[in-house]
Amino acid sequence: MSPGRLAGLYATEENGHPELVAIIGRDDGFLILRAPVPRELRYDALTPQVPAAFWYERALHDLSGVEPAGHPRLDPLLAPQLDDLGPVRPGSDLPARDHDAVPGAEHIGPVDVTGRGVFTLPFGPVRSGVLESLELLLETGGEDILRINLRPHYKHRQIAKRFEQRTVDDAVLVAERVEGVHSVAHALAFVHAVETATDVTVPAAARLQRVVVAELERMANHLDVVTQLCDCAGLAVGTARFGLHKEQVMRLMSDATGSRFGRGQVVPGGVRAALRTDPAQLRYRIRTLQARIADDLRALNGSASFLDRLRTTGRLDAGLAHRHGALGPVGRGSGVELDARVWRPYDAYPDLTPFVPASSTLTDALGRLRVRETELAQSSELIQEAVQQLAHVDPTARAPVPSADGHHLGVSESAAGEILYSVTLHAGRVVRCFARSASFHNLVLMHNVFHGDVFTDLGFIEASFGLCYAGVAM
Incomplete structure (x- = not known):
């Protein structure tokens, strides 16, 4: 072991x-x-x-x-640096700063690289497009990125406090909003902890429906990454095509659950209601969509200029990935075959055709893309099989959930990787909830993937990680 x-x-x-x-x-x-x-x-x-x-x-x-x-760098991570607070307001107990006496570079943050011509370039938190708030401190001597430091505190919302003293039904609503793009996966991890505590048996129909919405969410997120990679490469047709595919998946989710993000569907003990879409129609739509996605992926992989931008870009050493326990496509793109759907199967996954977690030994942005391509096909097959089985099971959507006390763990696999919830319950209410996203666990690895990469590679690296910064600075 x-x-x-x-x-x-x-x-x-x-x-x-x-x-x-x-x-x-x-x-x-x-x-x-x-x-x-x-x-x-x-x-x-x-x-x-x-x-x-x-x-x-x-x-x-x-x-x-x-x-x-003895921590090597105990700088604030989820709290802002003092220098981020701006000028001290009248009446504050904090001492005023002499801005003229202290060089601005000392307020930027940690410096790991020194030498002639090396400087730190702050990038963000507001960046072009619709990217989430994140400040990147790029240490460079010109074009090459020698080192990068990340400051994600702009997204901090005190999520742990928002769980406290809520009923389990209300707490699911908070879980769905930890990372908006992974609403279903977070809800599943939370309710799995509650269901473990109460030893409740979730009806078969609900377990199957959970797989359907979880895999639709996975497809939407993987397609979003492909869209971003195409945009970074300046491939207008690819950006449009994969953006369209993502939109079609989200409309499928909306038709099936009433929410584009699948919110409100997963509840303790099962699901809130049966899927709104006819099973046969849902199977047809997802099968047709996956065929179009596969065609466009073949065309994309025929673009030499696109592949050249991904090869050797953002290489994550396989040994480091294993030691760190890298999650999701970031880990599987460097040979770490960790997938909670297989390692600790939940809901209806044990009842569906077994699959081998997608992985690659390329260790770069292309390897992470290969993982997502395989998972898109796997998700399509899982959805079709789950929907087919739905027609042959009792339609009961939810089992009653009794009150419970104690500490319990829940896990699920999001498109970014394993999500883990440690929940403390008392008299049916949440006393403490530690929510750990794959984004939090993986983002720190971005410090270690720059090996001669330049500024124009940054977009490819960031997109290939496929992380949500709201889930980092919870």
Whole structure:
């Protein structure tokens, strides 16, 4: 058995006593480790021995004030730097700054590369197009990107607090809004934790419907990545074609559930209602759409100029990907075959035709694209099979969910990778909810993928990761 991977790390409080909670993913499931935090709210940092804890410890320091002593870079991650606050307002206790006495470069952030002609270029948080808020500090000597540092705090919304003291039905609404583009996957991870706590048996029809909406969401997100890659390459036809395919998937979702993002469909104990689309019609539409997607992917892969922009761009070392436990297409594009639908199958996935997680050994942006291409075809097949089975099962949509107490884990696989929820319940209400997105776990790896890449490669690298920054700075 492998020693496992760090899947989550956070600080919480039990009966007035702070403690550290580490979640380890192993071959046989998850292992939860708990340790009390000393009264002075300090402990020896894990990052020097477990590099994957790097961002987790920065986040828990921001949110709880617990200090991981010896952390190599305890800069704010989810909280803004002092210099982001702007001029101090009258009446503030913060000391005024002498802007003329301190060089502006010292307010930019961490510097990892020094030398003649090297400078830091702040890029963002507002960028062209409709990209999410993110500040990138690019260290460069001209064209090559020597190092990049990321500051995602602009998206922080105190999500953990918004779960507290809500009923499980209301908390699902919060989960759906952690990462809007992964609404279904987050709702599934949350309700899986609740259903584990209550030992409820979800009806077969609901399990099948969950697969349908989850795979529609996966297809929409993968198509969005392909659209962005085409746009970066200046392929107007590809951008238009794959943008159209994504829109058609979202309209399918809207027709089936009443929401373009599938919101309101997944509830504890099952689904809110049966799909609104006739099963035979849904099968026909998804089969026809997948055939068109496959045709356009073949045409796209015939464009030498497009492929040249992806080959060797943003290479994520396979060894690093395994050590970090990289998730989703980012991990599978570097040979990490971790897919929660196969590793810990849930809902109706065990009842459908088994599939091998898509993976690639290319380790670059092209490898991540190859994973998404395969998953698009797999999702289409899963939807068609699930819809076919729906016609032969009892149409019951939801089972009653009793009240429950205790700590429980829930997991699902989004288009970006594994989503993990650690939920503490008491008398049917949420006391604490730690939501860990694949985006949070994976984004830190973007520090490590620049090997001679230049400014014009940045868009391809960012798009190929396919992450949602709202899910990073929750």
